Amino acid sequence: MSEPMTEAGTPSAERRTITIEVNNREYSAPKEEMTGAEIKTLAGVPLDFQLYLLHGESQRLDPIADDKAIKLHEHERFRAVSGQDVS
């Protein structure tokens, strides 16, 4: 006979992950709030890249500082880029 299911095994106790996109690739965020640096680490992009939140309707980029914590939403989209020069 199987053991009774522990509380840790119940669906209600499962950790919720949020799917976000960084440079068009999907990643599962391990928590609902992450800093810019944590999002870059999750996506494997260099920490000296600039991270932006891409606003869906306007398609505007909003810079996210490394130490800024933001609440994540499902399928939220980010861009991480090396930077830009005028030449």
Added chain:
Amino acid sequence: MSEHAVDLLGEVVAALADLEREFGGVAVQPAGDGGAYAIIDGIEIGPRWEPSPIALDFLIPSNFPYAYIYPFYTEPPLQRLDGGSWPSALQRVNWRGREMTQISLRPNRWQPQHENASSLVYLVQHWFCDLA
């Protein structure tokens, strides 16, 4: 886009797909060497510029992503409405037989394993809206 696909190298086709996914229709003309001339219309550049939205013209080089997209062009006349100084990144040039405004913005440490074509277009848009 598909009727030209045989003329274009695979990474260039992938870049066009990336751009089309992000910005909708992309007008494409093969450059003849595997690269592609592309035009994306409807790029909003904010209230400080007229006209907005604009169309962006550019060449996706045949060796993309090892070489990045640079520069971008748009049809003149582009006017600044807020009285600010004219950015050095914008120059009037003749490109492919047309008078155009060249937008001289380039990634400063391009890393193709992480960055893509649509990111470059977003950066141009961001520059006009928030930095210029």
